[in-house]
Amino acid sequence: MGGFMEEFVNVGKRIPKLDAEEKVTGKAIYIHDLKVPGMLHGKILYSPYPHAKIVSMDTSKAEKLPGVKAVLTGYNIPPIKFGVYKDNVPLKAKKVCSMRDEVAAVAATDPDIAEEALNLIKVEYEILPALFDPEEAMKEGAPLIHEEHVGGKEKKPTNVLNLPWRLVAGDVEEARKSSAYVAEDRFKVTWVAHCCLGTSGCLAQFDMKNNLTMYSITQIPSLAQRDYMEALAAMGLKDKKVRVIKTVIGGGFGSKLDTYAFEYIAILLAHKARKPVKILFSREEEFFATSPRQPAIIDIAQGCAKDGTLTFRDIRMILDNGAYTSWGATTPSVMMMPISSLYKVPNVRYVAKCVYTNNTYSQAMRGYGNPQATFAIDSQIDILAEMAGIDPLDFRMRNANTPGEVTPQNFKINTCGLRECIDVVAQKLDWRQNRGRRDGRGIGMASMIHVGGGARVYKSDGCGTIIKVDDFGTVNVITGATDMGQGSETVIAQIVAEELGVRIEDVVVTHTDTDICPWDVGAHASRTTFVAGNSAKGAAKKVKDQLLEVAAKSLGESPENLDIRDRTVFSKKDPEKKSPLGKVLRAAHYTAGGSMVMAENFYDPANENLDREFKGNLSVTYAYGTHGVEVEVDKETGQVEILKYIAAHDVGKAINPMLLEGQVYGGATMGIGYALTERLILKDGEVMNPNFLDYKMLTAKDVPNIETVVIETNDPFGPFGAKGIGEPGSVPTAPAIANAIYDAVGVRMKDLPITPEKVLAALKEKANPK
Amino acid sequence: MKRTISFTLNGEPIELEMEPHLTLLQLLREGLGLTGTKEGCGMGECGACTVLLDGKTVNSCIFPAMEADGKSVTTIEGLTDVQGNLHPIQKAFIEYGAVQCGFCTPGMVLSAKALLDENPKPTEEEIRGGIAGNLCRCTGYLQIVQAIKAVSGQ
Numbered sequence: 074m075g076g077f078m079e080e081f082v083n084v085g086k087r088i089p090k091l092d093a094e095e096k097v098t099g100k101a102i103y104i105h106d107l108k109v110p111g112m113l114h115g116k117i118l119y120s121p122y123p124h125a126k127i128v129s130m131d132t133s134k135a136e137k138l139p140g141v142k143a144v145l146t147g148y149n150i151p152p153i154k155f156g157v158y159k160d161n162v163p164l165k166a167k168k169v170c171s172m173r174d175e176v177a178a179v180a181a182t183d184p185d186i187a188e189e190a191l192n193l194i195k196v197e198y199e200i201l202p203a204l205f206d207p208e209e210a211m212k213e214g215a216p217l218i219h220e221e222h223v224g225g226k227e228k229k230p231t232n233v234l235n236l237p238w239r240l241v242a243g244d245v246e247e248a249r250k251s252s253a254y255v256a257e258d259r260f261k262v263t264w265v266a267h268c269c270l271g272t273s274g275c276l277a278q279f280d281m282k283n284n285l286t287m288y289s290i291t292q293i294p295s296l297a298q299r300d301y302m303e304a305l306a307a308m309g310l311k312d313k314k315v316r317v318i319k320t321v322i323g324g325g326f327g328s329k330l331d332t333y334a335f336e337y338i339a340i341l342l343a344h345k346a347r348k349p350v351k352i353l354f355s356r357e358e359e360f361f362a363t364s365p366r367q368p369a370i371i372d373i374a375q376g377c378a379k380d381g382t383l384t385f386r387d388i389r390m391i392l393d394n395g396a397y398t399s400w401g402a403t404t405p406s407v408m409m410m411p412i413s414s415l416y417k418v419p420n421v422r423y424v425a426k427c428v429y430t431n432n433t434y435s436q437a438m439r440g441y442g443n444p445q446a447t448f449a450i451d452s453q454i455d456i457l458a459e460m461a462g463i464d465p466l467d468f469r470m471r472n473a474n475t476p477g478e479v480t481p482q483n484f485k486i487n488t489c490g491l492r493e494c495i496d497v498v499a500q501k502l503d504w505r506q507n508r509g510r511r512d513g514r515g516i517g518m519a520s521m522i523h524v525g526g527g528a529r530v531y532k533s534d535g536c537g538t539i540i541k542v543d544d545f546g547t548v549n550v551i552t553g554a555t556d557m558g559q560g561s562e563t564v565i566a567q568i569v570a571e572e573l574g575v576r577i578e579d580v581v582v583t584h585t586d587t588d589i590c591p592w593d594v595g596a597h598a599s600r601t602t603f604v605a606g607n608s609a610k611g612a613a614k615k616v617k618d619q620l621l622e623v624a625a626k627s628l629g630e631s632p633e634n635l636d637i638r639d640r641t642v643f644s645k646k647d648p649e650k651k652s653p654l655g656k657v658l659r660a661a662h663y664t665a666g667g668s669m670v671m672a673e674n675f676y677d678p679a680n681e682n683l684d685r686e687f688k689g690n691l692s693v694t695y696a697y698g699t700h701g702v703e704v705e706v707d708k709e710t711g712q713v714e715i716l717k718y719i720a721a722h723d724v725g726k727a728i729n730p731m732l733l734e735g736q737v738y739g740g741a742t743m744g745i746g747y748a749l750t751e752r753l754i755l756k757d758g759e760v761m762n763p764n765f766l767d768y769k770m771l772t773a774k775d776v777p778n779i780e781t782v783v784i785e786t787n788d789p790f791g792p793f794g795a796k797g798i799g800e801p802g803s804v805p806t807a808p809a810i811a812n813a814i815y816d817a818v819g820v821r822m823k824d825l826p827i828t829p830e831k832v833l834a835a836l837k838e839k840a841n842p843k
Numbered sequence: 844m845k846r847t848i849s850f851t852l853n854g855e856p857i858e859l860e861m862e863p864h865l866t867l868l869q870l871l872r873e874g875l876g877l878t879g880t881k882e883g884c885g886m887g888e889c890g891a892c893t894v895l896l897d898g899k900t901v902n903s904c905i906f907p908a909m910e911a912d913g914k915s916v917t918t919i920e921g922l923t924d925v926q927g928n929l930h931p932i933q934k935a936f937i938e939y940g941a942v943q944c945g946f947c948t949p950g951m952v953l954s955a956k957a958l959l960d961e962n963p964k965p966t967e968e969e970i971r972g973g974i975a976g977n978l979c980r981c982t983g984y985l986q987i988v989q990a991i992k993a994v995s996g997q
Contacts, residue, residue: 558944742983773977
C-alpha cells in the first residue's frame with residue numbers, strides 16, 4: 074500500500090495499547106512480581122563516605138547468619154570492569170569514590186535476613202578528602218578520584234577524562250568580530266532523576282551447565298547480553314550462553330540504557346550460591362544508587378548580524394562526571410546536535426570536559442543532553458534577539474532550519490516542519506497581542522531538533538524482525554525492539570496490519586527474549602517507530618509477496634494485480650476474484666512440496682557514524698518542534714504558574730495519534746518538572762532527598778493542560794512517513810518557560826530548576842542591583 | 844506469634860493467620876499472591892499501592908494488615924466482574940491511552956473508582972485532586988483525566 078493520500082485502515086488510528094488490558098487488571102508481571110523456585114534475595118551494602126580507602130572488611134558474622142547463602146566483597150570476586158570507560162567494578166576493594174559505591178552484597182532466603190546480614194558486615198575506612206565541584210576537581214593539585222587515571226598530552230594524573238568532545242565548523246573568532254551583537258552567558262543545569270514508578274531490579278539464574286538467564290528490565294537486551302557475556306568471561310565462564318528475558322518494564326526514559334553494578338552483583342551472587350538471585354531496589358536506592366540526568370555548567374556565546382541572522386555559537390561545558398563513567402559522559406556527542414543544527418548557524422565551536430568528582434554519576438535520560446544544551450541555546454536566543462531589538466518570534470523565523478539544508482555538522486535535513494511549528498505556537502499564544510506586557514504575565518517559546526530516523530551511535534543502528542503467519546491468519550511478529558510502555562509493540566502491529574491487509578487483532582508481537590528475538594541496538598534515540606517500524610514493514614512486505622505468489626496460482630492472476638485487504642486477497646482488476654487469506658495460507662504449506670509463509674528483515678537505516686570531527690549524517694531524518702508557554706509569575710511568592718502550554722511537533726506521520734500524544738504529554742510533563750521543580754539535591758556527595766516527598770515530581774494537580782499540535786511532514790524514509798517522538802517532548806520545555814518568565818517579569822533565569830526562591834532573589838536583584 | 848484476621852477481600856470472606864507486623868501490601872502480595880497491587884516507594888507517597896478499604900483509598904504499604912480485620916478490601920483484581928468483564932474505568936483507561944508502562948495503573952484505577960463512587964460527576968479540578976496521591980511518570984496525567992471524565996459521562 075503506497076501513497077500518503079490513500080485511506081489507511083490501521084495507520085493513523087487511535088488504537089489502544091495492545092497490553093493495556095493486562096496492565097489495567099493487574100495481571101502484567103513486572104520484575105517485582107517475578108518468582109522462580111529456590112530464589113534468593115540479594116541486598117547491597119553501600120559506602121557511608123564519599124571518598125575513602127577501604128582498610129579492611131570482615132564478613133564472618135554475616136556469613137554465619139541463618140538464611141544467608143552467599144556473601145561477596147571486592148576481595149573475593151573476579152575482575153569485572155564495566156561501563157563505557159571501563160572504570161567501574163561491581164564491588165569495590167581498594168577505595169570508595171562515592172556514597173553509592175557498592176562495597177558488599179548478600180544473598181539470603183528472605184530480604185529481611187539479607188538486610189540484617191548487611192548490618193553484620195564490618196568495614197574499616199580511612200577517610201580521604203573529597204571533591205564535589207567539577208571546577209575544583211579540574212584544578213592542579215586537586216585530590217585524585219582515580220589515582221591511576223592519567224590524561225592530556227603529558228599523561229599526567231588528572232580528574233579530567235580523556236574524551237574527545239570538540240566540534241568546530243567555520244571560524245568562530247572571525248564571526249564574533251564581525252557580529253553586530255554578541256550575548257555571553259553562563260547557564261547551569263543539575264541532576265534530576267528518572268523516577269520510574271517501577272524500581273530497578275533483576276533476577277539472575279544459572280542452569281546446570283552455567284549458562285545464564287537474566288530476567289531483566291533492560292532497554293538494550295542485545296547489548297546487555299554482550300555485557301553479561303563479558304562478565305561471564307571474567308568469571309572463567311567464557312563460552313557460556315546468556316539469555317535475556319524482559320519482564321514488563323515499569324518505566325525507562327533512558328535509565329535502562331546501561332548495565333548497572335547491581336546486575337553484575339546478582340550474577341555473582343547467583344553463581345556463588347548456586348541458586349537464582351533476585352535484587353530489587355527500594356525507592357531510596359532508586360534515587361541514590363541509579364544514575365540521574367547529566368548536569369552541566371554551560372558557558373555560551375552567540376552572535377548575530379544587525380538583521381538578526383545568527384553568525385556564531387561558541388560553547389564550553391564542564392560536566393560533573395561523578396565517581397565512575399556511564400552514558401552521561403557521552404551526552405556531549407548529542408549536545409552537538411542542537412549546538413550545530415538548531416536554527417541555521419554557520420560558525421560553531423564546542424568543547425566539553427568531563428571531570429571526576431565524588432558525586433553520583435549520570436546516565437542517559439530522555440533527550441540525552443539535548444534538554445541541557447537547548448536550555449542554554451534557546452534561552453540565549455531571546456537574550457540576543459532583545460539586544461538586536463528584534464521580536465524573538467521573528468528572530469527564530471529568520472534563522473529557522475529548512476528542508477534540504479545541510480547543517481555545520483553535516484546533517485542532511487530532509488523534511489523539516491520547524492517553521493510550521495513556530496507559526497502555530499505563535500498563533501495559539503496570540504503572540505503579537507500578548508508579548509511584552511511585563512505585568513506578571515508573559516509568553517515565551519523555544520524550539521528543538523532531535524534525531525528522528527535512528528541514530529548511528531554504534532556500528533549498527535539496525536533492528537531485526539521475523540514474521541510468521543499461521544494457517545488461520547494469525548501474524549506473529551517477532552521483533553528485537555523494546556517496549557517500555559511507550560507503545561512500540563502497538564505501533565509495530567499497526568504497521569504490519571496495514572502492510573499485510575490484516576486486522577490489528579490478528580497481529581501478535583513478541584519482543585521479550587533474546588533466544589527468540591532478532592538483534593536490535595536498543596530503545597534509545599527515539600528510534601523505535603522509525604527503525605523497528607521499517608524493519609517490520611519490510612518483513613511484512615516480504616510475507617505479502619509470498620502470499621500473493623501463492624494466491625496468483627489459485628486466482629489465475631499475476632501477483633502484480635493482486636492486493637490484500639481485511640483478510641482477503643483480491644484482484645485489483647476484478648475485486649470479485651478473491652480468496653480468504655486463511656485459504657491461501659493453507660494452500661501454501663498444507664500440500665506436497667509446500668512452504669511456510671515466513672520472512673525476516675533486518676533494517677539498518679542509511680545514516681552515518683560521526684567521523685573523527687563529529688560530523689556526519691547521524692540520522693536519516695530529524696524531528697523538529699516548538700513549545701509555547703504562557704506563565705503568570707507571583708511577585709510575592711516567586712511561584713510560576715503555567716496558564717497555557719502548547720507543544721507543536723513535526724512527527725512525519727502519526728502512526729497512532731493517541732500514543733503519540735501520550736509521549737508528548739509525558740515528555741513535556743517531565744520537562745516542566747525539569748524546568749521548575751525537580752532537583753536531586755546532593756550535599757557533600759550525599760543525596761538529601763531520596764524520596765517522593767522531597768523530590769518534587771509533578772502530580773495530577775500540577776500538570777497544566779498541554780495542547781499538542783501534530784505537524785505531519787510525511788518523511789519519505791519513515792514507515793508510512795513517521796519520525797521519532799519519544800524524546801522531543803522533553804527538549805524545549807525549560808527555555809520556553811524561562812523565556813516566558815522573562816516576558817512576564819523581566820528576570821532571566823539561567824539555573825534550573827527555576828524555583829520560587831530563585832525567582833524572588835532575581836526580582837530582588839533587579840529592583841536593587843548591586 | 845501469629846494472629847487471626849478475617850475480612851472481605853474482593854467480595855469474598857477470607858480468614859487467615861498472619862504475623863501481626865505485616866502491612867496490608869505485604870499480606871496481599873506475599874501472603875495471598877495478589878501481585879496487582881504494587882510497591883512504588885514503601886512510604887505512602889506514590890500511591891502505587893492504593894487499595895480500597897470500605898470503599899476509601901488507603902496506601903497499603905504503610906497500612907497495618909491487622910487494621911483490615913472486619914472490613915472490606917478491594918484490590919485491582921476485584922474490579923472485573925464474575926464473568927471477567929472489565930470495569931468501565933478499566934475500559935476507559937484502555938480507550939483513552941491512560942496506560943503506558945502500567946505500574947501506577949492499578950492504584951490509579953482504584954483512586955478513580957473511590958472518587959467516582961463518592962462523586963459521580965466530578966469537575967476536572969476534583970478529578971485531578973482525586974488522583975493527586977497517585978504519581979505517574981509516563982503519561983503526564985492528561986489522558987488519565989480524560990478517561991475518568993469519560994466514565995463520568997461528561
